[in-house]
Structures are given as C-alpha cells and as structure tokens.
Amino acid sequence: MAAYLRPSSLDEALSALGDGAWTIIAGGTDYYPARVGLPLDDDILDISALSGLRSIRNDGGQWRIPALATWTDIQTADLPAWFDGLKAAAREVGGAQIQNAGTLCGNLCNASPAADGMPVLLSLDAEVELSSRAGIEVLPLAAFVQGNRRTALREDQLVSAVLIPAPGASKEGGRAGGCFLKLGARRYMVISISMVAAALEVDAVGLVTRAAVAVGACSEVAQRLPGLEAELIGKPVGAALGDAVLAEHFASLTPIADPRGTADYRLESAATLCRRALTQLGEAL
8 A cells, every 4th residue: 555754844854755656645646647547556745834845045145946846936935136037937837726826846856848847947058066975965966857857867866956046147247037938839828849048148338248038848858059059158138139049059958859840840940939038138238
C-alpha cells in the first residue's frame, strides 16, 4: 500500500528522503494530471507544509526563490526589471488555478522540454539548490536538467530553492531587464511551440555589456544561444538589437516535428521571437 507523508519541517522531509525512495510533490499540478485513470501507488512526500520555503527574497546580491514559491507568488513579488521575463513566463503557465498551486521548482523538476521556466532561468544564470541530510549542493541550471524528464536530483535530495544572481549593471549607473515570449496554438493554457527569453545589461552610455538569450521547446533541453549573445555585446541599446539575429545562431537546436508544428516552423518561429524579444527589450532599456 502506498504511503503518504506531509512533513512540517525541512529536517523531517530530508530525514524521510534519506531513509527511502519517495515521490516529491508540492503543488501536484504535474504529478496528478499525468496519472488520471492510473493507480496512485507511489509513496508520496508532500512538502507543501514546509515552513520557510515560500517567501522570495534578496540575500545580499542573490535572489532566492524557494521550493514552495508559486507562479502567482512570482507575479506578485516586488522584483526589479531583471525579472520581467520570469514574471511574463509565470503569467503563461496554465490558468489561475495552476498558477496558484504550481511551483517554479516543481516545473524544473518535471524537466519537460517545453517547461516555461527553463529559458528564462537560463537567461538569468540561475542555479539550483539541492538539500539532503548530507548538506547542500548547488548546480547550474544547465547541469541540473539533463534531458527530457531527466534531472540530476538524487533520491535523497529535494530542490530547496532556485538562486539568481543580481545584475551588476545597476551598481555602475547602468540598466538591466528581461523579456519572455511564447508561441502556442492559442493565447493561453497551451504547450509551447517555441519560446524565447532574453536578459540584457546596459552600461551608463547605453551599450550592451551582458546578453543572454535562451530558446525553449526547440530541443530536448532549453538552450542558450552563445553566438547571438556575443554578437550583441557592445551594441547600442534600441529597437535595432533585433537585427542581430541570424539563422546561423540556431544551428545547435534540434526541434522535433509533432502535431503542434514542424521542426522548420519551430526554428523559424524561434528566430522571429528572438527578434521581437530583443526589439522590445532594446526599446524598454
């Protein structure tokens, strides 16, 4: 018979993980829909009652989004423009009920190629904090998500937070901002055909000093576009930033064809979204 445990402290949760294999749920918005009509025979560790894992905060130059922070929490948090892309992604995840229950960390653990949180967090150089009885391990997001539904999470670990470094541009009189755009078969509550996140830092005279562009739903794992990022460095901020996007920047992507779109369509739409995102962000900064 399957077991169910809802610990009230992180120590209690980590102790249980250290003693056996559990399926961790927080909002349950991925786990339960995937098992409609199937027996629920997994041992469930429900972490939704853990104290201290809900509030988003700035820890001295590093933003911390803990395990139980929901998509709605992200939308309503008082965050700088650096997080505008993440807020936009949070508004695209399902409907209001899903946003109220589903968590950013759960979205990463699900490791879908079309996970809305992935490209934005890649563009923000996010890291994943993994907790166990043995201590805390921190991995770059790109090392944590290893493939379609595959992560580096061990059975004795849970994702306790996502860590995002604050941009350095504002300290030197510059500006920073982010953007997220998604293409689906309809406007809301849809799996992405392609999606793009961009984050830029601009110095005091309006030149790009840091650029990060990531594409999701066009490969097994969302990917940064280093060639495009390098092309953007040193360019003056403005709508013309979108002109830097070239077809060759997408050579590393491996989109699939499915009922939502062909591989070629995914590549073309990703390029269009990149141009739009950089144009919008260039104008905003």
